[in-house]
Amino acid sequence: MSPISVEFLGTGTSQGIPMIACSCEVCTSSDQHDQRLRVSMHIQTQGKSFIIDTGPDFRQQMLRASIKHVDAVIYTHEHKDHTAGMDDLRGFNYVQKSSIPLYAQVSVIEQLKREFAYAFGDNKYPGVPEIETFPITNQVFEIQGVKIQPILVRHYMLDVFGFRFGDFTYITDANYISEEELEKVKGSQVLVINALKKTSHISHFTLDEALEIIEKVKPERAYITHISHQMGLHAEVQKELPPHVYLAYDGLQLSLS
Template sequence: MKVYFLGTGTSQGIPVIGNKHPVCLSKNEKDKRLRSSVLIEWNHTKIAIDCGPDFRQQMLRIDNDRLDALLFTHEHADHTAGLDDIRPYCFMESKSMPIYAQKRVIESLKKRFDYIFETENRYPGAPSVTIHEVEASKDFYVEGNKITPINVHHGSLPILGYRMDAFAYLTDVKTLDEDTYDQLKNLDVLVINALRIQEHPTHNNLEEALIHIQKINPKKAYLTHIGFQMGFHEEVQKTLPENVFLAYDQLILDI
């Protein structure tokens, strides 16, 4: 399995438009973060988790010419606004893109991208999708690969993370139920969000992310969905436990 970090930033990305914070002015490429998303290459299948407003740019910069499925964690714009950019994949393969999400998220996408889901008088240039509704803890398969949706809480909003074999991707997490920790046992790699040092009402701060990591106890953990308030990449990394790493854009993991 290969995991490509397409973006590791929060909803505004880094640098934030017009922001003069030192991190936003950093010349270090590891301090420049597009909106959070990953591409997973697994048994010759390519699966993306989320497609935010930077999706086209992310696909171009890794020169990705195929996508077999798209999974959504939740409906917020920084995780869904790039849906129209699946068009080239639909056109190249002459088929609909399989998308996987909770029913609530599908309904939100239908409102935002009604022309994609239109069944009559479709605009000929619109991408087409095949809808798969998923529920937490109910396994599903993408081209024979088992995926487990994991229930997590983004503040009061129930959203999904995903486990694939010994890899799990959780973003926008604030709290986990006790039985969720059991679903995340025996991981080689955990990816989980850590927005900043300071408390936030709906996202992990760094301390909370480290507590989740300690309870889950993966071999390695990578932090994502990072805001500029976290600080400089190189400085923050020095403060982390030896098996915990700040992810950065275009990082590739072999698992």
């Protein structure tokens, strides 16, 4: 397996932490681990640089992580907290002197075309994002020599893709994974999976439900992402988790070799 380096660019839910106008103990925490931008991931392998999802905090995330080059963007699904920052790919267009490939389900591409119509028109205004779209299905696909395995999950009534790169699997925005799809995840050295909070939610795993998935997959290490302020303080929740399970946090970097 080729070495893989990943960085959690954001680990928060759709409203981020702190949430606007909230004065709970998590949103007012001085612990940097409790301050979460919207979910996104940077993956580097085989000399390539990939971003998973461009949420509303995309510009801030790119600057904070000092990311200078992007070979492709891969989208999990079409919700705004995963797509809203697509316009800021313009910076990479300017520096790289090339368009940026976007890989996503057809439904996501169609949503991007509605939300960013100015970037897809025949007579584009100078300076709009220069992008190319490539539809993906629930089959292994390849980007510049890197093979990627989609993992089809359900986010209430919506199909969402998780992705496996070698022994690293990333799943966000899910509340159901079939046994067939779970087989694709088994054998992962590292699993990242979403858990919104401890109590029930219509479209996200709870912490206990995520831990059940982790127990089935049995990765060496697992990380929880897409966390809301209702989960509780990072330091306190971490103490409750099994030894090989961690709450992810913004800026966390991992290496797999």
